[in-house]
Each structure stands twice: as C-alpha cells, then as structure tokens.
Amino acid sequence: MEFEELLQARYSVRAFLEKPVSPEVLDAVLDEARHCASWSNTRGYVLAVATGERLERIRADYLRIWDESLGLRRGQPLAFVxxxxxxKLPSADFKTWREYPPELRARQVANGKRFYKHLGIERGDREAREAQQRDNLKLFxxxxxxxxxVHQKMLPFSAQDAGVMLGTLMLSAANRGLGTLAIGTLATWRSPVDQEFEIPKDYAMITGLALGYPDADAPINAYRAEHPPLTLARPRQ
Ligand SMILES: Cc1cc2nc3c(=O)[nH]c(=O)nc-3n(C[C@H](O)[C@H](O)[C@H](O)COP(=O)(O)O)c2cc1C
Structure with missing residues (x-):
C-alpha cells in the first residue's frame, strides 16, 4: 500500500469477522511492531497476546465484571459501599474513569455525539448506549x-513508548488487511488478564487492543472520527 492509502486504511474497527488470524500473520504483525523508536531503546512494555479459548475465558470474565458493576457505573446509591x-472495585492500575480537562472533554463530547448519531442512538437512550459500551468488553x-x-518505574516514558509501538502495530495490521481497536476501557480491570498471564512485577496495564479482520458490512465500521490538524503552539512575538 502507498503510505497515504495505509493511513486511510487504519481506523478504529468496532466489528470483526469470526475468521481467525493465523499464527503466521499474527507473528508477522508483532515482528513488524518491534521496528519502532523507544526511550533509550528501553522498550518498557510487555504484551499479553490472547487467542482461542484463553481469549474466550478473558472475554467472559470481562463481561461478568461489567455486568456486576452496573450499579457503580450508574452511580446508584450505596453501590460503591x-x-x-x-x-468488587475496579482492579485498574490507572484510573480510566478520570475527569477530562474542559478543552479535552469538549473534543471527547464532540466525537461521542458524532459517533452515537452515526449509530442512530439518541442521547437519552441509556440502554442502547450501555449495550454499545458493553461491546468493548467483548473486544467487539x-x-x-x-x-x-508498561513499566511503572519508567513512566511516563514507558507509556509513551507503548504508544509509539502500538501506532506501528496498527499500521502493520492495516497493511495486511487487518483491523485494530485500542480499548482503554479494558484497563479498568486487569484481573481477567492476570488470571491467564504471568505479568512481570512492576508492570501496569495501560490498554487492551482488539485485532482481527474487519466486518466490512457492519455500519459501525463506516464511522470515521475527525482527524483535525495537530495543535501547534503559537511562537512568541
Ligand atoms: C489508548 C487508546 C484507547 C482507546 N480506547 C477505546 C475504547 O475503550 N473504546 C473505543 O471504542 N475506542 C477506543 N479508542 C479509539 C479512539 O476512540 C479512536 O482512536 C479515536 O476516536 C480516533 O478514531 P480512529 O482511530 O478511527 O482514527 C482508544 C484509542 C486509544 C489510542
């Protein structure tokens, strides 16, 4: 693919085909993702890669936790207590539910409005919104x-490195006809992953990522987020 074409081919995929990704293709993507820059080449991140029955167990555990946390998410009285x-509190290393600074919150809200409009979900339709959010836990x-x-003792550089690596991984996947979606929501709970992988000490879960072949017929995959120009600081006069 031409680079421009590849950039367009990479978008957040939120519906995948059941078609498995062969171990050879998965290995090739992971191998390409290592060709990225990193802080002093420390590469302070670890990936837990799940497929097959292991992933099904993780998915089921996430869904169970999500459903159990309904009261907390809805802010019901006494739910926290x-x-x-x-x-049953979230087992997050990083608070995924933190408040956004106002100017960034405005961007989040604008994207959310466009997204739900694309899906035909009304603002007040809590059930439809929650059903959509629940799909995150299914990794779509x-x-x-x-x-x-990411290594906690190398933050923020290890997180920055993980981002650089994920960008490379996403483009490698897109170049092979695969789709990806970073799912930060999954980092709200790390216990389902801990049950299936030996995560080295001092490593904190920062995000999950879904990978597979996009379902080209799914309307949700026709959504394209806006990509406004990068914010540049004004030079001093
Ligand atoms: C670290 C990270 C975490 C994300 N978490 C989620 C998520 O939990 N659910 C989701 O639907 N999208 C998630 N996204 C996707 C973003 O919403 C998406 O990248 C953004 O809106 C731009 O759209 P695009 O990827 O299609 O260009 C995440 C993206 C990143 C980089």
Missing part, C-alpha cells in the same frame, strides 16, 4: 486480544 464490601468480537503493560 457494596462494591468495597464485596471486593475480535479473534485476538492484546493487553499492554
């Missing part, structure tokens, strides 16, 4: 789940 009591049906951990 109950969650503490039952040991992707046959490969990648969970990204």
């Amino acid at each position: 109950k969650a503490v009591w039952r040991g 049906g992707a046959p490969v789940g990648i969970f990204v951990f």
Whole structure:
C-alpha cells in the first residue's frame, strides 16, 4: 500500500469477522511492531497476546465484571459501599474513569455525539448506549486480544513508548488487511488478564487492543472520527 492509502486504511474497527488470524500473520504483525523508536531503546512494555479459548475465558470474565458493576457505573446509591464490601472495585492500575480537562472533554463530547448519531442512538437512550459500551468488553468480537503493560518505574516514558509501538502495530495490521481497536476501557480491570498471564512485577496495564479482520458490512465500521490538524503552539512575538 502507498503510505497515504495505509493511513486511510487504519481506523478504529468496532466489528470483526469470526475468521481467525493465523499464527503466521499474527507473528508477522508483532515482528513488524518491534521496528519502532523507544526511550533509550528501553522498550518498557510487555504484551499479553490472547487467542482461542484463553481469549474466550478473558472475554467472559470481562463481561461478568461489567455486568456486576452496573450499579457503580450508574452511580446508584450505596453501590460503591457494596462494591468495597464485596471486593468488587475496579482492579485498574490507572484510573480510566478520570475527569477530562474542559478543552479535552469538549473534543471527547464532540466525537461521542458524532459517533452515537452515526449509530442512530439518541442521547437519552441509556440502554442502547450501555449495550454499545458493553461491546468493548467483548473486544467487539475480535479473534485476538492484546493487553499492554508498561513499566511503572519508567513512566511516563514507558507509556509513551507503548504508544509509539502500538501506532506501528496498527499500521502493520492495516497493511495486511487487518483491523485494530485500542480499548482503554479494558484497563479498568486487569484481573481477567492476570488470571491467564504471568505479568512481570512492576508492570501496569495501560490498554487492551482488539485485532482481527474487519466486518466490512457492519455500519459501525463506516464511522470515521475527525482527524483535525495537530495543535501547534503559537511562537512568541
Ligand atoms: C489508548 C487508546 C484507547 C482507546 N480506547 C477505546 C475504547 O475503550 N473504546 C473505543 O471504542 N475506542 C477506543 N479508542 C479509539 C479512539 O476512540 C479512536 O482512536 C479515536 O476516536 C480516533 O478514531 P480512529 O482511530 O478511527 O482514527 C482508544 C484509542 C486509544 C489510542
């Protein structure tokens, strides 16, 4: 693919075909993703790559946790106390539910409005919105789940490195006709991944990533987020 074409081919895919990704193709993508820059070449990240039954167990666990946390997410009275009591608070290393600074919140809201409009979901339709959000926990049906951990003692550089690597991985995948979606929502709970992988000490989960063949007929995959120009600081006069 030409570079311009490749940039357009990479977008956030939110519906995947059941078609598996062969181990050879998956290995090739992971191999290409290593060709990226990193802080002093430290590459302070670890990937947990799940397919097949292992991924199905992770998916099922995420869905169970998501459904159990309904009260917390809806801010129901006493839900927090109950969650503490039952040991069911999010097992996140980083707070994914933090408040956004106002100028960034405005961008999030604008994108959210466009996205839900594309899906035909009304603002007040809580059930439809929650059903859409729940699909994150299913990794949108992707046959490969990648969970990204960064070294806590090298933050923020390890997180920056992971981002650079993921950008390379996404383009490598797109070049092979694969789709990707970074799913930060998954980092709200790391226990489903801990049950399936030995994560080295000091590594914190920063995001999940879904990988697979895009379902070209799914309307959700026709959504394209706006890509405004990069924000440049004004030179001093
Ligand atoms: C680290 C990271 C985490 C993300 N988490 C989610 C997520 O949990 N759910 C989701 O639908 N999209 C998620 N996204 C996708 C972004 O919303 C998307 O990249 C952005 O809107 C731009 O759209 P594009 O990727 O199609 O260009 C995430 C993206 C990144 C980089």
